[in-house]
Amino acid sequence: MESQFLIDHLKSLSNPKNVEGMARFGISSTNTLGISMPEIRKLAKSIKKDHSLALELWDSGIHEAKILACLIADKKQLTRETMDKWVYEIDSWDVCDQVSGNLFIKTKFYKEFIFDCALKEDEFVRRTAFSMIAYSAVHHKRLNDLDFLDYLPLFIKYCTDERNFVKKAVNWAIRQIGKRSLYLNEKMVKFCESIIANNANSKSAKWIAKGAIRELTSDKTIAIISKRKNKLAK
Secondary structure: OOHHHHHHHHHHOOOHHHHHHHHHOOOOOOOOOOOOHHHHHHHHHHHOOOHHHHHHHHHOOOHHHHHHHHHHOOOOOOOHHHHHHHHOOOOOHHHHHHHHHHOHHHOOOHHHHHHHHHHOOOHHHHHHHHHHHHHHHHHOOOOOHHHHHHHHHHHHHHOOOOOHHHHHHHHHHHHHHHOOOHHHHHHHHHHHHHHHHHOOOOHHHHHHHHHHHHHHOOHHHHHHHHHHHHHHHO
16 A cells, blocks of 8 residues: 555545544644544554555555554564664653553664663653553563563653653553552552652652552452452463
8 A cells, every 4th residue: 555645535534623532632723634543443453564664654654644654564574673763752741651662672673772771861752661661561461460560760751751741651660560469569559659668759769659549449449350360260
């Protein structure tokens, strides 16, 4: 399929009212068409995997084309160089999360990429690191729970980052790890308590940790984790 034909098709689906609504949720309106995710997913399903097309779509700079690109890109053909390029061209949290969860965590070098992205100062690059951790905690079910403790130094170092899209991703990643098992739940609650104790002057650290503790200690969360454990035991 020709990339220009697909780009023209995307433009034909544009909805300016949706763009306004997306902006209210912090989604960039730059080069944004206002196409819903169900429509993008439907289109991706019809295309299937086409890595060359994905690269061309991303380079168009169109918001929805980037999301479509990460859905049809081939994880086996995706190079570290392309990941390094794409991550610096992310300008919205939704593109960040879509490419993190649908593509980046599926690569064989995703873990080293997490640590590399966390070190960078760019807000969306750093968010990518923690978005990947969150998605990995949900989707990499075969990983040992202990593997997720490797990320604790990142939480310690960056829980004081006051930027909205970073602190929300740090909180999200902590919560997702803590919901993997009762063992990690207890570990992450205690870890959050230590974050609060060691970062008394950081509003971000306290917001991240208190929010995570609130969810991880809720009856609903504990019940879900316990039910999952009982299912695995059968």
